[in-house]
Amino acid sequence: MANQDNESKAPAQKKSAFGIFLQELGRGSVLVPILAIITGLFLGGLIVAVTTEAVYTTWSSSPLEAISRGVDAALRSYSALFNGSIGNPERIADALASGEGAALRRAFNPFLESLTKSVPYIFAGLAVALGFRAGLFNIGAEGQLFMGAICSVYVGFALTGLPAFIHLPLALGAGALGGALWGFIPGLLKAKTGGHEVINTIMMNYIAFRLSEYLLRGPLQRPDTTNPISPFIETTAQLPRFFDSPIRFHLGFFVALAAAYGVYWLLFKTRLGFELRTVGANPSAARYAGMNIVLVTVLAMSLSGALAGLAGANEVLGVNYTLAPAFSSGYGFDSIALALIGKSHPVGVVLAALLFGFLRNGALQMQIAANVPVDIISVMQALILAFIAAPAIIRTIYRLRAPAQQDDELRVRGWGG
Amino acid sequence: MSTQASTIQSVAPQGTATRRIVMGLVFLGLAAAIWFLFANTTQADLVTTFTLNPGGSQFNFPNLGFTTLPVLHALASACALIGAFQLARGFGRSTNAVLGLVAALFIFAFLSWVASGTSLNLAGLLRATLIRAVPITLGALSGILCERAGVVNIAIEGMMLTSAMVAAIFGSLYGLWVGLLAGVLAGGLLAVVHAILSIKYKTDQIVSGTVINIFSIGITSFISAKFLASYRYLNNPGIFSDIQIPGLVDIPFLGPILFSHNIFFFGMVVFLVLLHFGLFFTRWGLRLRSVGEHPKAADTLGINVFRTRYMAVILGGMMAGFGGAYFTLGSVGRFDEVMTAGRGFIGLAAMIFGNWNPFGAFGAGLLFGFADMLAARLAILGVRVPSEFLLMAPYVATMIVLAGVVGRGQMPAADGQPYEKEGH
Numbered sequence: 001m002a003n004q005d006n007e008s009k010a011p012a013q014k015k016s017a018f019g020i021f022l023q024e025l026g027r028g029s030v031l032v033p034i035l036a037i038i039t040g041l042f043l044g045g046l047i048v049a050v051t052t053e054a055v056y057t058t059w060s061s062s063p064l065e066a067i068s069r070g071v072d073a074a075l076r077s078y079s080a081l082f083n084g085s086i087g088n089p090e091r092i093a094d095a096l097a098s099g100e101g102a103a104l105r106r107a108f109n110p111f112l113e114s115l116t117k118s119v120p121y122i123f124a125g126l127a128v129a130l131g132f133r134a135g136l137f138n139i140g141a142e143g144q145l146f147m148g149a150i151c152s153v154y155v156g157f158a159l160t161g162l163p164a165f166i167h168l169p170l171a172l173g174a175g176a177l178g179g180a181l182w183g184f185i186p187g188l189l190k191a192k193t194g195g196h197e198v199i200n201t202i203m204m205n206y207i208a209f210r211l212s213e214y215l216l217r218g219p220l221q222r223p224d225t226t227n228p229i230s231p232f233i234e235t236t237a238q239l240p241r242f243f244d245s246p247i248r249f250h251l252g253f254f255v256a257l258a259a260a261y262g263v264y265w266l267l268f269k270t271r272l273g274f275e276l277r278t279v280g281a282n283p284s285a286a287r288y289a290g291m292n293i294v295l296v297t298v299l300a301m302s303l304s305g306a307l308a309g310l311a312g313a314n315e316v317l318g319v320n321y322t323l324a325p326a327f328s329s330g331y332g333f334d335s336i337a338l339a340l341i342g343k344s345h346p347v348g349v350v351l352a353a354l355l356f357g358f359l360r361n362g363a364l365q366m367q368i369a370a371n372v373p374v375d376i377i378s379v380m381q382a383l384i385l386a387f388i389a390a391p392a393i394i395r396t397i398y399r400l401r402a403p404a405q406q407d408d409e410l411r412v413r414g415w416g417g
Numbered sequence: 418m419s420t421q422a423s424t425i426q427s428v429a430p431q432g433t434a435t436r437r438i439v440m441g442l443v444f445l446g447l448a449a450a451i452w453f454l455f456a457n458t459t460q461a462d463l464v465t466t467f468t469l470n471p472g473g474s475q476f477n478f479p480n481l482g483f484t485t486l487p488v489l490h491a492l493a494s495a496c497a498l499i500g501a502f503q504l505a506r507g508f509g510r511s512t513n514a515v516l517g518l519v520a521a522l523f524i525f526a527f528l529s530w531v532a533s534g535t536s537l538n539l540a541g542l543l544r545a546t547l548i549r550a551v552p553i554t555l556g557a558l559s560g561i562l563c564e565r566a567g568v569v570n571i572a573i574e575g576m577m578l579t580s581a582m583v584a585a586i587f588g589s590l591y592g593l594w595v596g597l598l599a600g601v602l603a604g605g606l607l608a609v610v611h612a613i614l615s616i617k618y619k620t621d622q623i624v625s626g627t628v629i630n631i632f633s634i635g636i637t638s639f640i641s642a643k644f645l646a647s648y649r650y651l652n653n654p655g656i657f658s659d660i661q662i663p664g665l666v667d668i669p670f671l672g673p674i675l676f677s678h679n680i681f682f683f684g685m686v687v688f689l690v691l692l693h694f695g696l697f698f699t700r701w702g703l704r705l706r707s708v709g710e711h712p713k714a715a716d717t718l719g720i721n722v723f724r725t726r727y728m729a730v731i732l733g734g735m736m737a738g739f740g741g742a743y744f745t746l747g748s749v750g751r752f753d754e755v756m757t758a759g760r761g762f763i764g765l766a767a768m769i770f771g772n773w774n775p776f777g778a779f780g781a782g783l784l785f786g787f788a789d790m791l792a793a794r795l796a797i798l799g800v801r802v803p804s805e806f807l808l809m810a811p812y813v814a815t816m817i818v819l820a821g822v823v824g825r826g827q828m829p830a831a832d833g834q835p836y837e838k839e840g841h
Contacts, residue, residue: 051643137623139571195819198571198623199769202762203812214805333631340624373642378635386628390618 018347032391033341035398037355040384045074047379048372077370084365085114085358105247110361112249116319118357120145122256123311124331125338125349126263127179127304131197132344133267134300135280140186140201141308142332143208144179148309150212151178153316153323154220156233167236172255172313179309180302182208187301191294197301205332216325230323239318252314257350259307264346266303276300308335330378337385356381437507440516444500447523451493455530459485465529466536469670478540478670485533492526524787531795542790544674550779550786551685551747552577552757555740556764557771557778558685558692559604559733564773565696566729567709567831571626572611573737574761575633580604580741582637585752586645588654588745596654597680597742604738605731607633612730616723619835638754645752656750657681681747684739693775705729709829712836722836737761763789766815773828785811 049055049070059066087110095107124141131138138144152175159167186200216228223231239250267273279286279296287293311331316323334356341355342348359381363374387394394400465485469478496519502508508515528537556573563570583603588596607629614625645652660683662676696702707715708725716722744760745752763785770784771777788811792804 047639051640139623139627189816189820193820195816199765199819200816202571203766203816206759206762206812207809210805210809214803217805218803330631330634333627333634336624336627337631373639375635375638375642378631379639380635382628382632382635385624385631386614389620389624389628390614392618 031398031400032394033343033388035394035400036341036384036387036391039387039394039397040380041078043383044376044380045078048077048370048376049074073370073372077366077372077376080366080369080372081359081362083362083369084110085362087111101244105243105245109247110365112243112247114358114361115253115354116248116250116357117361118353119250119252119256119314119318120311120331121334121338121353121356122260122350123307123314124335125342125353126260126346127183127307127311128335128339129342129344129346129349130263130267130276130307131300131304132339133280134276134296135283136187136190136297136300136304137198138183138186138201138301138304138308139198139332139336140182140204140305141311141335142330143201143205144182144305144308145312145315145331146205146208146212147178147182147305147312148175149178149312149316149323150215150220151175151309152237152313153230153233156237156317156321157231159237160234162234162236164236164238164240167234168239168317171233171237171317172310175309175313175317176306177309179312180306183301183303183305183308184298187298187305190301191297212323213325216323220323222322228325232322233317237317238321239314241318248319250318252318255310255314259310260346260350263307267346272296272299334381337381337388340385341388437512438504440512441500441504441507443516444496444503444519447519448493448496448500451489451496451523451526455526456486456489456493459489459530459533461486463534465532465534467528467532467539468536469540470538480536481539483529485529488529489526492522492529496522540670540674542794545790546783546787547674547682548678548786549789550782551681552740552743552760553764553767553785553789554685554689554779554782555681555736555743556761557767557782558688558775559737559740560765560768561692561696561773561775561778562733562736563608563730564768564832565709565829566705566726567712567829567834567836568612568615568726568730569622569626569833570611570730570733571623571762571765572607572629572633573740573764574757574759575626575630576604576607576734576737577741577744577761578637578755578757579607579633580738581744581756582640582645582752584742585654585745586651589651593654593657593746596746597739600742600746601735601738604741605735608731608734608737611734612727615835616726616730619837622833622835634755637752641752641754652751654746654750657747679747681739681743688736688739689775689779696775706829708836709831712831712834716836716838722838726836740764763811766811769828770815770818784814 052070052073054069054073055066058069087107092107095103124145127141127144128138152171155171155174156167159170162170182204183201186195186197186204189195189200190197213228216230220230222229239252239255241248241250243249265273267277275286275291275296276299278289279291279293279300283293286296338349338352338356341352342350359377360374363372363377366372366376367374463485464482465488467481469481499515499519503512503515528539528542531537556577559573559576560570580600580603584596584600586596587599611622611625611629614620614628615622641652657679659677659679665676666672668676696706704715704720704725707718708720708722708729712722715725741757744756749756764782767778767781767785770781771779788807792807795804795807
């Protein structure tokens, strides 16, 4: 990450979080991420159009008819995506007019559910972003998230009779601790032996999967079932929800925003954050300046793991109230995309996480209403990530001029470290 | 497990005192493990029986039977003696070979313990290990091709997954061979994307690999849910049947284990030998490696760095494609969502474990395949070890190797670094 320029502007401490974010975005080009998202969404629609069955059945008789069927299918998908993620405008208007509680809840549920879905994305994205800032590629958010979920669910059901204001922080803390441990190990290996964190975190992912499978069939299994699933957590460990069913919007969203502010504060307002960014930008300079690279690396990986662990904790404490195997849906890879789209800045990560949360939630409606499998969202995410990672593609498509400065670059140092 | 010995032997030996003591303690630890975990829990009169007939052969070997406990004691003592010698004097340069020997003794002890009071088909076990090693080794060979040329490829998993689906669809429509070809080409196509992103646009290679992994999971699950679920005839390719090598298959014991497999196993063996020979004994291989070690020097000598890298990555993708086709056309006979289940990443681990050498990677593939196969059978054998811990073993072993405990691997020097031609 080329943060050197940022360092020179360090005296401008008064800048708000958003100000710094805009400044960083401006150094690249504000246009590129936005155009990347739009292009990705458009190409996703194109895939939906060409995979519509009606296109093939009508192609031989009338190609024009077939094309219009395909466009129709894509438009129907986009509209389902909108209704599913933000809400159906007509329904919202009707609900507001009637003022009836249940109708209002149903009308606003899609929007609030999207926010709920974005919570683990915010945490996991922050985890990867924090790693990037320290020059570390934490590809193990998935495993750290699993460990966080395991620890949280254990504290959640094993401790009983505690008041909520003690039990809930304990359960969240356990999640953070579990994730931190899973980040600490690759961090220590990186700092002490040079073992590359990409390989080690991939390995740790699979160790976490196997461990969770073992635990859910053994020590953590719900007593009255043969299914690999944990007991339900106590109500005192649940993240409180703000509305009645079906709205699942819970306190975790605000915890996530607080975490984003915390990461911002840590990175840009503290000495540790400065050291962390220096180690990330130029390790030799950091060493020359007398910074403790081992300590900074281990701390960065542990903090990164703790954030990913909180993502898992939020899923079990706020949404599922229990732990089943493979409950995570690819947050690990998605979080890399989030950190890159958000330019590793907390504000950017939150915005990108909201986008992913809305897409994921809307995709469910898209599957029901337009018969488009939810997996199309992964395809769109991959395309958006590709365009963000190679801005030259976007510039070529839209004939943008190359910026005077080089793009933010992310470089992985070789496997051996 | 002599292959493991050769795997680790190729790692540059380090003659430090710490390493000598660490290895000695490892040997003693394994001896203690045999003693306390296995021997202590075995009743004195139990007999272990190993069946040596894989089936399908007219020769019948007598079963190998012995009383378990004395053999376990002997194995534990042997390990302890070796450990003591290592602590006192050290084996010097042959330490890694000795480590391989101790590991082999430990595995034999484990199997004897597992089969105490019952019988275990050793020949079937070996055959299954070889089969499980096929996709892992092919994944590792794909990684070696890319990384020896200096391009990190963590997209092996995605390439395999996509190729598995493409092979299933084309195999169902046009026959197995067309399916195989389509699978290989699908892997190559994704590799083109990886190459363009990471060589032309100089995107970070891990990011580019991540793009391909996310895309592959998405597109295969999408097509599977959209089409394969409702049009079953698109997902019924069948599988390649086993080929018996005439003459060789009649060798007692080894014949059925080694010479009666489908095209994917023999393909893997051929690619293994070809790649080893190509990398280390031809001009092509020297150029490829020079581009991965020191691209600027290679460029100065007139080697086209970009073209070499493109070629290596695309060939690597086709290798992953071949490995991916194994899942549908060589093993299961149909495509299931995310069916590769991390085999591509284990392949990556095997590549590192095997020190970026084809035969080293094959050795690691055998080891990982063995763990994989054993985990699947432990439940059937009624063993008291949770299979999940066995499945963790390859990952833990890779992390230990990477940490340099067993000797530091020699990765290509310019791995992961995009090449920038000067004067631009």
